[in-house]
Amino acid sequence: MRFIVDSMLGDVARWLRMLGYDTLYSKNYEDWEILRIAAKDDRVIITRDLGLFRRARKRGLKAVYIEPSDMSDMLASIAKRTGIELNFKPNRTRCPYCNAELEVITKAEALSFVPPSVGAKYDMFWRCPKCGKVFWQGNHWRTINSILESAKMKVGR
Protein backbone atom coordinates (compact mmCIF):
# COMPACT_ATOMS: atom_id res chain seq x y z
CA MET A 1 0.00 0.00 0.00
CA ARG A 2 1.34 3.42 -0.97
CA PHE A 3 0.25 6.86 0.17
CA ILE A 4 0.19 10.50 -0.75
CA VAL A 5 -0.35 12.92 2.10
CA ASP A 6 -1.71 16.46 1.82
CA SER A 7 0.46 19.47 2.63
CA MET A 8 -1.02 19.92 6.13
CA LEU A 9 -0.02 16.48 7.38
CA GLY A 10 3.77 16.36 7.20
CA ASP A 11 4.04 14.63 10.57
CA VAL A 12 1.69 11.87 9.41
CA ALA A 13 3.86 11.40 6.31
CA ARG A 14 6.96 10.98 8.48
CA TRP A 15 5.24 8.34 10.61
CA LEU A 16 4.02 6.36 7.61
CA ARG A 17 7.54 6.38 6.20
CA MET A 18 8.96 5.22 9.52
CA LEU A 19 6.44 2.37 9.45
CA GLY A 20 7.84 1.39 6.06
CA TYR A 21 5.11 2.74 3.77
CA ASP A 22 6.05 4.45 0.53
CA THR A 23 4.60 7.92 1.17
CA LEU A 24 4.76 11.03 -0.98
CA TYR A 25 4.51 14.40 0.67
CA SER A 26 5.33 17.95 -0.27
CA LYS A 27 4.43 21.27 1.30
CA ASN A 28 3.78 22.55 -2.20
CA TYR A 29 1.34 19.99 -3.56
CA GLU A 30 -1.76 21.49 -5.07
CA ASP A 31 -4.97 19.45 -4.80
CA TRP A 32 -4.99 18.64 -8.52
CA GLU A 33 -1.45 17.26 -8.28
CA ILE A 34 -2.39 15.02 -5.36
CA LEU A 35 -5.39 13.70 -7.31
CA ARG A 36 -3.32 13.12 -10.43
CA ILE A 37 -0.45 11.35 -8.63
CA ALA A 38 -2.84 9.19 -6.58
CA ALA A 39 -4.60 8.06 -9.75
CA LYS A 40 -1.37 7.43 -11.65
CA ASP A 41 0.48 5.55 -8.85
CA ASP A 42 -2.54 3.93 -7.16
CA ARG A 43 -1.82 5.75 -3.89
CA VAL A 44 -4.19 6.25 -0.99
CA ILE A 45 -4.73 9.95 -0.28
CA ILE A 46 -4.52 11.00 3.37
CA THR A 47 -6.07 14.40 3.90
CA ARG A 48 -7.58 16.72 6.46
CA ASP A 49 -9.29 18.66 3.69
CA LEU A 50 -12.90 17.55 3.31
CA GLY A 51 -13.17 19.13 -0.15
CA LEU A 52 -10.15 17.20 -1.44
CA PHE A 53 -11.47 14.01 0.18
CA ARG A 54 -14.83 14.39 -1.61
CA ARG A 55 -13.22 15.11 -4.97
CA ALA A 56 -11.02 12.03 -4.56
CA ARG A 57 -13.97 9.79 -3.74
CA LYS A 58 -15.96 11.19 -6.65
CA ARG A 59 -13.15 10.09 -8.96
CA GLY A 60 -13.09 6.63 -7.46
CA LEU A 61 -9.76 7.18 -5.69
CA LYS A 62 -8.94 5.71 -2.30
CA ALA A 63 -8.85 8.44 0.30
CA VAL A 64 -8.85 8.75 4.07
CA TYR A 65 -10.12 11.89 5.75
CA ILE A 66 -8.65 12.54 9.18
CA GLU A 67 -9.41 15.20 11.74
CA PRO A 68 -6.31 16.87 13.14
CA SER A 69 -5.72 15.19 16.47
CA ASP A 70 -2.92 13.55 18.40
CA MET A 71 -0.72 11.19 16.44
CA SER A 72 -2.01 7.97 17.96
CA ASP A 73 -5.59 8.96 17.01
CA MET A 74 -4.58 9.82 13.46
CA LEU A 75 -2.59 6.59 13.02
CA ALA A 76 -5.48 4.58 14.46
CA SER A 77 -7.98 6.07 12.01
CA ILE A 78 -5.63 5.43 9.08
CA ALA A 79 -5.13 1.83 10.26
CA LYS A 80 -8.88 1.26 10.67
CA ARG A 81 -9.59 2.43 7.14
CA THR A 82 -6.60 0.97 5.30
CA GLY A 83 -5.39 -1.96 7.40
CA ILE A 84 -1.80 -0.67 7.72
CA GLU A 85 0.30 -2.40 10.34
CA LEU A 86 1.25 -0.26 13.30
CA ASN A 87 4.52 -2.09 13.94
CA PHE A 88 7.99 -0.75 13.42
CA LYS A 89 10.09 -3.15 11.36
CA PRO A 90 13.82 -2.45 11.48
CA ASN A 91 14.38 -3.97 8.05
CA ARG A 92 11.54 -2.15 6.38
CA THR A 93 11.68 1.50 7.34
CA ARG A 94 12.01 4.63 5.24
CA CYS A 95 13.71 7.97 5.58
CA PRO A 96 11.26 10.43 7.20
CA TYR A 97 12.73 13.22 5.05
CA CYS A 98 12.97 11.71 1.58
CA ASN A 99 11.03 8.41 1.61
CA ALA A 100 13.99 6.26 0.49
CA GLU A 101 14.29 2.81 2.08
CA LEU A 102 16.83 2.96 4.87
CA GLU A 103 19.79 0.61 5.00
CA VAL A 104 20.67 -1.03 8.29
CA ILE A 105 24.32 -0.28 9.07
CA THR A 106 26.58 -1.82 11.68
CA LYS A 107 27.69 0.02 14.76
CA ALA A 108 31.21 0.09 13.30
CA GLU A 109 29.92 1.75 10.13
CA ALA A 110 27.79 4.17 12.14
CA LEU A 111 30.81 5.32 14.13
CA SER A 112 32.10 7.23 11.14
CA PHE A 113 28.88 9.28 11.02
CA VAL A 114 27.71 9.77 14.60
CA PRO A 115 29.34 11.28 17.68
CA PRO A 116 31.22 8.71 19.81
CA SER A 117 28.75 9.19 22.68
CA VAL A 118 25.89 8.06 20.41
CA GLY A 119 27.94 5.16 19.06
CA ALA A 120 28.67 3.99 22.60
CA LYS A 121 25.08 4.19 23.75
CA TYR A 122 22.99 2.64 20.96
CA ASP A 123 23.04 -0.53 18.89
CA MET A 124 20.71 -0.12 15.92
CA PHE A 125 21.62 2.29 13.14
CA TRP A 126 20.29 3.09 9.69
CA ARG A 127 21.52 5.23 6.84
CA CYS A 128 19.51 6.84 4.08
CA PRO A 129 21.05 6.04 0.68
CA LYS A 130 19.51 9.20 -0.78
CA CYS A 131 20.14 12.04 1.69
CA GLY A 132 22.85 10.32 3.74
CA LYS A 133 21.24 10.96 7.13
CA VAL A 134 21.99 8.43 9.85
CA PHE A 135 19.29 7.33 12.32
CA TRP A 136 19.37 5.38 15.54
CA GLN A 137 16.97 4.24 18.22
CA GLY A 138 17.65 7.03 20.66
CA ASN A 139 15.80 8.40 23.66
CA HIS A 140 12.78 9.36 21.59
CA TRP A 141 12.21 5.67 20.91
CA ARG A 142 10.17 5.18 24.05
CA THR A 143 7.79 7.92 22.92
CA ILE A 144 7.50 6.37 19.46
CA ASN A 145 6.67 2.99 20.95
CA SER A 146 4.09 4.39 23.34
CA ILE A 147 2.36 6.27 20.49
CA LEU A 148 2.25 3.04 18.45
CA GLU A 149 0.94 1.01 21.40
CA SER A 150 -1.74 3.57 22.09
CA ALA A 151 -2.74 3.67 18.40
CA LYS A 152 -3.04 -0.13 18.39
CA MET A 153 -5.29 -0.05 21.45
CA LYS A 154 -7.54 2.46 19.69
CA VAL A 155 -7.76 0.21 16.64
CA GLY A 156 -8.59 -2.68 18.93
CA ARG A 157 -6.36 -5.31 17.45
Ligand SMILES: [Zn+2]
Ligand atom coordinates in the same frame (compact mmCIF):
# COMPACT_ATOMS: atom_id res chain seq x y z
ZN1 LIG B 1 16.77 10.49 3.30
